[in-house]
Amino acid sequence: MASSISAQALVLLHSRGNPCLRFPQKNGVVFEHSQSLGISTRIRATGGNSFGTDEDKDDAEEVVGINEKKNKVLALQKDLLQQVAEIKKLVSSEKSENILGSELNRTSYELANKSFTNKPSPQNASTRGDNTVKNQNGIIASPNYVYSSEGSVESSPEKASSGIYLNEKLKDKTHETNRPDTLSAFFANGTENLSLEVQNQEGTSESTTPIESEGETETPQPLAGINVMNVILVAAECAPWSKTGGLGDVVGSLPKALAKRGHRVMVVTPRYGNYAEAQDTGVRKWYKVDGHEAEVKYFQAYIDGVDFVFIDNPLFHHLERNIYGGSRLDILKRMVLFCKAAVEVPWHVPCGGVCYGDGNLAFIANDWHTALLPVYLKAYYREQGLMKYTRSVLVIHNIAHQGRGPVDDFFFVDLPEHHMDLFKLYDPIGGDHFNIFAAGLKTADRVVTVSHGYARELKTSEGGWGLHGIIKENDWKLRGIVNGVDNKDWNPLFDVHLKSEGYTNYSLETLSSGKRQCKTALQKELGLPIREDVPLIGFIGRLDPQKGVDIIAEAIPWLMSQDVQLVMLGSGRPDLEHMLRQFESQHHDKIRGWVGFSVKMAHRITAGADILLMPSRFEPCGLNQLYAMNYGTVPVVHAVGGLRDTVQPFDPFSESGLGWTFESADSGKLSNALGNCLWTYREYKKSWEGLQRRGMTQDLSWDNAALQYEEVLLAAKYQW
Numbered sequence: 001m002a003s004s005i006s007a008q009a010l011v012l013l014h015s016r017g018n019p020c021l022r023f024p025q026k027n028g029v030v031f032e033h034s035q036s037l038g039i040s041t042r043i044r045a046t047g048g049n050s051f052g053t054d055e056d057k058d059d060a061e062e063v064v065g066i067n068e069k070k071n072k073v074l075a076l077q078k079d080l081l082q083q084v085a086e087i088k089k090l091v092s093s094e095k096s097e098n099i100l101g102s103e104l105n106r107t108s109y110e111l112a113n114k115s116f117t118n119k120p121s122p123q124n125a126s127t128r129g130d131n132t133v134k135n136q137n138g139i140i141a142s143p144n145y146v147y148s149s150e151g152s153v154e155s156s157p158e159k160a161s162s163g164i165y166l167n168e169k170l171k172d173k174t175h176e177t178n179r180p181d182t183l184s185a186f187f188a189n190g191t192e193n194l195s196l197e198v199q200n201q202e203g204t205s206e207s208t209t210p211i212e213s214e215g216e217t218e219t220p221q222p223l224a225g226i227n228v229m230n231v232i233l234v235a236a237e238c239a240p241w242s243k244t245g246g247l248g249d250v251v252g253s254l255p256k257a258l259a260k261r262g263h264r265v266m267v268v269t270p271r272y273g274n275y276a277e278a279q280d281t282g283v284r285k286w287y288k289v290d291g292h293e294a295e296v297k298y299f300q301a302y303i304d305g306v307d308f309v310f311i312d313n314p315l316f317h318h319l320e321r322n323i324y325g326g327s328r329l330d331i332l333k334r335m336v337l338f339c340k341a342a343v344e345v346p347w348h349v350p351c352g353g354v355c356y357g358d359g360n361l362a363f364i365a366n367d368w369h370t371a372l373l374p375v376y377l378k379a380y381y382r383e384q385g386l387m388k389y390t391r392s393v394l395v396i397h398n399i400a401h402q403g404r405g406p407v408d409d410f411f412f413v414d415l416p417e418h419h420m421d422l423f424k425l426y427d428p429i430g431g432d433h434f435n436i437f438a439a440g441l442k443t444a445d446r447v448v449t450v451s452h453g454y455a456r457e458l459k460t461s462e463g464g465w466g467l468h469g470i471i472k473e474n475d476w477k478l479r480g481i482v483n484g485v486d487n488k489d490w491n492p493l494f495d496v497h498l499k500s501e502g503y504t505n506y507s508l509e510t511l512s513s514g515k516r517q518c519k520t521a522l523q524k525e526l527g528l529p530i531r532e533d534v535p536l537i538g539f540i541g542r543l544d545p546q547k548g549v550d551i552i553a554e555a556i557p558w559l560m561s562q563d564v565q566l567v568m569l570g571s572g573r574p575d576l577e578h579m580l581r582q583f584e585s586q587h588h589d590k591i592r593g594w595v596g597f598s599v600k601m602a603h604r605i606t607a608g609a610d611i612l613l614m615p616s617r618f619e620p621c622g623l624n625q626l627y628a629m630n631y632g633t634v635p636v637v638h639a640v641g642g643l644r645d646t647v648q649p650f651d652p653f654s655e656s657g658l659g660w661t662f663e664s665a666d667s668g669k670l671s672n673a674l675g676n677c678l679w680t681y682r683e684y685k686k687s688w689e690g691l692q693r694r695g696m697t698q699d700l701s702w703d704n705a706a707l708q709y710e711e712v713l714l715a716a717k718y719q720w
């Protein structure tokens with residue numbers, strides 16, 4: 001095994017011109033890090049036993065005995081030291097540019113001396129046009145403009161020296177650790193013998209725990225095998241710290257699934273609040289935004305195998321409840337600063353003592369808020385000869401929000417003028433305009449969207465919201481990957497919100513009693529008549545035309561003629577919030593309209609309702625129907641985007657399917673589908689239970705999606 005490890009390391013030294021980083025450490029022990037694979041080869045001091053855990057040790061001792069093992073270790077050690085010498089020779093022949101300190105000094109120095117240029121003055125703001133975007137369904141997208149003025153990421157001379165100071169700090173940081181799997185843990189173990197192990201820097205058990213079989217020492221491969229990469233997700237929201245909708249959930253969950261596969265994974269997100277888990281790394285950087293130098297601090301936490309890096313600047317403070325709020329200029333400043341700071345995190349922020357570096361690295365940017373990241377990567381860094389091996393994937397969670405503005409706003413993103421065309425887009429509604437999503441789609445190495453259905457719809461004029469042309473041109477790099485469910489957070493068996501006030505956790509085995517208890521608790525909590533036999537219909541979502549709340553409104557007269565209860569939770573457009581309140585006051589015995597954002601209530605409705613209604617006009621994926629099925633709650637959905645992909649219609653003849661779908665977003669079709677659903681609920685108890693059970697027994701975990709993301713990341717990695 002040892003020789004194969006070493007052979008792999010040697011291959012990696014040559015691959016993609018991306019040699020190892022080498023960190024001298026105390027006691028003469030050496031730490032080698034191959035940027036190419038994100039794998040660290042450590043020669044460590046141990047207390048006289050080798051290769052792994054105490055259990056392994058005990059097993060091994062039973063089989064071979066201590067002396068025999070020591071001999072093996074010594075032989076192995078000799079072999080390995082020889083190979084390390086070879087590696088060192090190779091590394092020094094690469095002129096040692098990649099020793100951590102010099103790598104960072106170099107990049108900082110280069111950055112300090114390469115500035116964004118060509119920044120004509122911003123044009124008169126009054127020339128800015130109408131920024132609303134309307135698709136052919138006549139739905140108006142929220143105005144989500146991002147603007148800046150005269151921003152730049154160039155560093156001033158003082159900041160250049162600050163950069164060097166910073167690197168000194170970083171060097172110190174490489175000896176610090178805030179998690180147990182780093183070098184210092186090893187050094188505490190004594191120095192009698194040397195052994196070698198190869199491990200992913202995350203120290204995930206799959207990839208790092210050596211095992212012994214038949215006297216041979218083996219290190220199990222990570223699930224991703226030799227395709228292990230460094231992956232950085234960048235997003236404006238991340239649950240549980242910040243969440244306005246599904247994006248927050250995805251960013252809180254997908255990284256963990258990628259880390260489980262052995263990748264070294266980081267999430268970069270703004271620090272909106274004072275999060276208890278995140279520690280100040282001490283790293284400080286400055287970026288120009290709107291003509292001013294903004295200081296960025298980096299906070300860090302390591303949770304469930306994932307590094308979470310929070311970008312701190314007063315622009316982000318106290319916005320967790322209003323992430324996309326403020327004026328156009330406010331939003332612009334935040335997103336420009338965020339993307340500029342995020343793209344350099346792998347250089348500056350040591351996680352577990354070691355920076356990610358920019359080799360074997362892929363960013364995953366999410367929606368228009370971070371679509372500037374792929375643009376900066378290609379149009380600035382790559383053009384300056386930096387981050388040559390870094391790739392980017394842009395995920396479309398919702399194309400209706402694009403970061404549009406007048407053409408002049410290009411100058412606020414601090415790129416050379418010849419990149420203006422990346423952002424320029426003509427459409428019949430806005431005319432020639434500036435569009436951040438358009439630029440991101442063009443520059444990202446790969447594009448993912450959150451279902452297959454939505455991937456198809458994005459290429460149509462109805463579904464592409466003006467970007468369909470660009471998406472069609474870039475079809476070769478587009479892939480649909482359906483979101484998953486976080487089986488810890490959204491699992492009726494472990495759900496923390498079902499542990500009090502009469503609610504209960506339940507599983508497939510206790511479905512009937514558990515769900516009944518949750519329904520009773522929900523009716524009680526909301527002051528609805530407590531009745532087991534009445535079908536309880538739930539709706540959870542942003543109050544936005546996308547979600548079709550107005551379609552439910554049209555169906556209310558019919559619905560109220562039925563013996564049902566309806567619980568709606570949502571926040572968003574004031575007129576729709578008002579409508580929810582009105583429903584409740586007009587039909588107090590049957591309807592509850594909870595206006596606000598309550599994660600607890602969302603979980604409780606998902607558990608206590610019998611039926612979840614999702615009449616979305618468009619739905620890139622939709623998470624609530626997935627959560628519902630995980631909780632034995634039957635979805636009734638408009639067959640669109642991800643809803644069509646994930647809710648197979650019920651077929652009473654074959655007793656198959658997961659819920660009800662309707663083909664067009666109108667109240668008649670909704671009533672028809674919901675009517676059939678209610679009929680089945682009342683008259684065909686066995687069929688109903690079958691629907692619930694099939695929903696609950698699906699594998700909705702993030703593991704499948706993570707595997708597919710890995711394929712996309714790899715495709716990006718090998719793309720030139």
Ligand SMILES: Nc1ncnc2c1ncn2[C@@H]1O[C@H](COP(=O)(O)OP(=O)(O)O[C@H]2O[C@H](CO)[C@@H](O)[C@H](O)[C@H]2O)[C@@H](O)[C@H]1O
Pocket residue numbers: 244245246247249250397398450483540541542569570571596597598599602619620621622623624642
């Ligand atoms: N008032 C409220 N209180 C508490 N919780 C609330 C809430 N309103 C919504 N939520 C929660 O927010 C999430 C919404 O998820 P969706 O996938 O339906 O949303 P969204 O349209 O925001 O996301 C976009 O991105 C996601 C992720 O890719 C896609 O699934 C989706 O189709 C796309 O529109 C769920 O966790 C839901 O429980």
